[in-house]
Amino acid sequence: MGSSSAAASAPWKQLLLSSIQANSRLKHSSYFQLATVSSDGRPSNRTVVFRGFQDGSDKIIINTDTRSRKIDDLKHSSFAEICWYFTETWEQFRISGPVDVIDGTNPDPLKLEQRQKSWFASSVNSRLQYMAPSPRLPVIEPPPPSQTPSLDPSIGPVAAFCLLVLDPDQVDYLNLKSNERLMFTSDINKLWTSEKVNP
């Protein structure tokens, strides 16, 4: 603690920020795949949207629905791995670490504040998804008459809105153009080391 390596941001973060920048003309460049482990021991994998880093840290923010299966997965096994492939620059980041699940019942006021911040940072259209019928339940046809929910933009997060905060402890970077691979590993004090390895 207090050393410059601990104080500085993680060494892979600048690399990732550069990739985000270089691929930013593509809408899908902010999408990545998040793998978790289900309670039956099988892996799950789905596309989610990058919502930024938490307050200048290297923790990654994802918005999700408390009614989605990934919440059950993470309550059973808190680790996840992001696979983020950048189609323009042919770079892949595999980012692994434990995930903090922050819903409206969280006892920590700071975390609730983060959740609120992320809610207001989303578009009203995004927010409306959390008022839609439960994901994965059978569709009721014809739809009930008053199915289009309305939302006051000044109202805070609804119950289904949930924040996921992934705290990376391992990052595997692969560049398919230069054929280079770097492995970043952190110790319990969040001191990072990196090594150039065979792709």
Added chain:
Amino acid sequence: MGSSSAAASAPWKQLLLSSIQANSRLKHSSYFQLATVSSDGRPSNRTVVFRGFQDGSDKIIINTDTRSRKIDDLKHSSFAEICWYFTETWEQFRISGPVDVIDGTNPDPLKLEQRQKSWFASSVNSRLQYMAPSPRLPVIEPPPPSQTPSLDPSIGPVAAFCLLVLDPDQVDYLNLKSNERLMFTSDINKLWTSEKVNP
């Protein structure tokens, strides 16, 4: 068995073939993310290349290196989930099922034949990867003088070449343009049912 539903190909396959076709101008449309579970219980996730369906079936073929970590993962826990996001048509397929790992020591002659077929279906450049130094080992610099391996194109699969065959038992299809989601599930007789569910 013998019913038309069992004889016909899986109901999600035509949907997937249409998406592959509609996105085919993009090189990366044949890439997807494969999630597995490591022996320490953490999820792993990486980009791999779709190598087609096995002999007209609905089993999905992936080529990989026996020295990669996914082989250890699959020996420990044989299930995987593919997340395949099509960036042109905004469609996602989550394809889950057990994976058969077929390396050169496989006792089944038919499986060895499939492995050989997939080897010869790959480009010579792809094949050369399996003769490269072990993935994830530290890079030795400067590289040894004779590092560029040569390969006789008529020679069969090298030891590191391995076939993965994923046999889907669950497919979750999401269309972000129409906001529709379909869940396909198969029973032990490989009879598929589908249901329209909330996205």
